[in-house]
Amino acid sequence: MADVKKFIEEVKSMTVLELNELVKALEEEFGVSAAAPVAVAAAPAAGAAAPAAAEEKSEFNIVLKDAGAKKIDVIKVVRAFTGLGLVEAKSAVEKGGVLKENVAKEEAEKILADLKAAGATAALE
Numbered sequence: 001m002a003d004v005k006k007f008i009e010e011v012k013s014m015t016v017l018e019l020n021e022l023v024k025a026l027e028e029e030f031g032v033s034a035a036a037p038v039a040v041a042a043a044p045a046a047g048a049a050a051p052a053a054a055e056e057k058s059e060f061n062i063v064l065k066d067a068g069a070k071k072i073d074v075i076k077v078v079r080a081f082t083g084l085g086l087v088e089a090k091s092a093v094e095k096g097g098v099l100k101e102n103v104a105k106e107e108a109e110k111i112l113a114d115l116k117a118a119g120a121t122a123a124l125e
Helices: 002-012 016-030 036-046 071-082 086-095 105-117
Strands: 059-066 097-104 121-124
Touching (some): 071 086, 071 097, 097 105, 105 121
Antiparallel strands (some): 059 097
């Protein structure tokens, strides 16, 4: 049992590149493929210094799918976060689609919540 604990301690101290080489060597040795749980287990050992393979998206587009029954409330929300005039905001709400591009995650989530509170169907892409 002491050998297992020693091995675990060695794995904890390995870099991401060393862990990758270890996984490849084990795959070749035993003729298997590493499953997703192995990759998930290796991620915490890598620490925050290593870049994630699939980085979390930080900028979003706000897409209006449907204005809903309270179109006037949705127009007010769109005017508030886009700075458009009344006619332009009304046109944007009627047309739908992308209302604002490359918005930071926190701001995008707030705008999405405001749109949904006004009765619109919207999404972040």
